[in-house]
Amino acid sequence: MTWFDALLLTLLGMLSALGLRTGLGGLVWGGLTLLAAYIANRLGSHLGPWGAPGLALVLGLGAAAAGQLTRQLTSRPYHSLPLWHAVGGLLGGGLLGGAAVAAALLAFPLSPRVDAAGVHYVYPSPELPPGLYQAINRSVLKDKLMPLWDETPGSVWQVLLLPDLPQLKEPRRP
Numbered sequence: 001m002t003w004f005d006a007l008l009l010t011l012l013g014m015l016s017a018l019g020l021r022t023g024l025g026g027l028v029w030g031g032l033t034l035l036a037a038y039i040a041n042r043l044g045s046h047l048g049p050w051g052a053p054g055l056a057l058v059l060g061l062g063a064a065a066a067g068q069l070t071r072q073l074t075s076r077p078y079h080s081l082p083l084w085h086a087v088g089g090l091l092g093g094g095l096l097g098g099a100a101v102a103a104a105l106l107a108f109p110l111s112p113r114v115d116a117a118g119v120h121y122v123y124p125s126p127e128l129p130p131g132l133y134q135a136i137n138r139s140v141l142k143d144k145l146m147p148l149w150d151e152t153p154g155s156v157w158q159v160l161l162l163p164d165l166p167q168l169k170e171p172r173r174p
Helices: 003-022 024-047 051-075 083-105 130-137 140-150 156-161
Strands: 111-115 118-122
Touching: 003 024, 003 083, 003 130, 003 140, 024 051, 024 083, 024 156, 083 140, 083 156, 140 156
Parallel strands: none
Antiparallel strands: 111 118
């Protein structure tokens, strides 16, 4: 485990705790935010350079508003949230945190390698600063996520975490 893994696990813990604290609003917020990111990534190539970020912003703000509204509507009769509200929020925050961790881990640049068979990509790029490269390359979490590159094109997790992957897998010759 590297310092980068510890940093990402801290992010996961923070988003999980935020979901836990907000109760059912955290479940709605986490679920709708993931759905917004999926829709923006799926439609992004058809919307142009400003369309996808604009759509993601609008859908993300809608998810946050829906989460806040759910929190306000479900917390009124209780002085403190029931356990099942907290568990729902923990689930929503944990799912969103897991996706954020995976997206942050897979967001570093690739490095193309050219041989007789064509172009292959190496992740992470060895051209990163040495400390960062070693932390990412030795990451336990990265090793768990690498099979995502080889999944069936268009799978839910590929669209959510690796939206540019279909363009990279197109055959190219040197």
